[in-house]
Amino acid sequence: YLMNLQIDDKGSAILMQVQEERLDAHNSGELKTQMLKLFEDGKSNLVVDLSDVRFVDSSGLGALVSGFKNASSRNGSLKLSGLQMQVKSMFELTRLHRVFEIYNDAEEALGSF
Amino acid sequence: YLMNLQIDDKGSAILMQVQEERLDAHNSGELKTQMLKLFEDGKSNLVVDLSDVRFVDSSGLGALVSGFKNASSRNGSLKLSGLQMQVKSMFELTRLHRVFEIYNDAEEALGSF
């Protein structure tokens, strides 16, 4: 067990809720694996909700970029929701806020599909 | 500044809310000082609400015992409210749960006067 991850099919997209305080080099591989499984199952529209996540490192960002690229290459998309202030700063520091569509909450993100 | 302490005269008693995560050897002296001021002002019925306090050490317990004895010697009393589970365990470990009247919340404690 490396990560508490709640995955629900919401019709318009798959909602993945990362129920961890940290998304880092210890558990980001697990997020990547779970996203790959969804892609293999033919899903390509994902919302990753980070509202429980207080801390993300570069490998957590890398896992999200990996999912983003995989979704796009399948004509789907990966969107984010619920970023805490300091997590949002990480996306700004690495310019990734220009790459991802970022929504306030999961509902908004799901509604955008 | 050593302690966030909210003090309100509630008529039947004085409510002291310790708005700190810790009540320890660093700040318990400040609680004692504030209690002494109240006693000097002629107050002798106190409720100390610990609902924000996650951690208490032996000097925090000592400050409460000091207030308890002072209040009793003035024919008043010092009662406690809002103890988190692990804080309550500290009172049991030191047998102080037999000394203090302990209430679930401040309202109940105030209502008991």
Place this chain on the structure above:
Amino acid sequence: MATDQIEVDIKVPNQTRYLCLIGHIGENVARALKHYSGDREKLAYDLNLVLTEAMANAITHANEGDPEKKVHIEIAIVDQQLALRVYDHGQGFDISQFDLPHKPLAEHGRGVYIIHTVMDEVEYRPTDDGHVLEMKKNL
């Protein structure tokens, strides 16, 4: 399976404002343990507590509040035994005098009793420049 091998060594000024740093580090160690079947949050509280008690004693009784002195603390886990060591620069005291429960309404004197209750082995012994309180717990 390899057991936890963690060593943390901390030096801070001889001031009570750092009690909270030391206590929190104790909590973090408890939460990071790989092999612990007991109640982790209880262990976290207990390590926070005994580190706070021992360090407060070093500051107030041994180093006599001198803010230029340092407190040295070690946390070590080897073979499922956790050892906490708090070094002071004082004259020492007879710890065996303080391991019984205090009088119910005493304002002081609960620290050493609490440490004895929570930990499995407690030893206080001289060092080159003071004393060390060693507290061990089997995990």
Place this chain on the structure above:
Amino acid sequence: MATDQIEVDIKVPNQTRYLCLIGHIGENVARALKHYSGDREKLAYDLNLVLTEAMANAITHANEGDPEKKVHIEIAIVDQQLALRVYDHGQGFDISQFDLPHKPLAEHGRGVYIIHTVMDEVEYRPTDDGHVLEMKKNL
């Protein structure tokens, strides 16, 4: 007024499960500082972050995931300068190759860039049995 003098020295197994312990200790140090006029919670995040990045690199790139190896970390504050040191047991690398922003959609390669952005001075140098990444920040 005396400045903060804090030293923390940590040894943990070469495993990513301990990243969180090290990061949290960094946060605790930031929150315990006596003299800091900036945004303490931002500093706490930043120390957590650079310790996590540097330690993850030591584990994956230098110590190559060998769980029997140890990672050694130092946090020291002297004269309003904070120094973080992460020791590895590897062959080293040319850090100057990695201090520019990565390609926007790269999956790796943001760690050293982040460390450079957050800290004031970064140096990577050989030791007796590996290398050390030293990261300094003026408080």
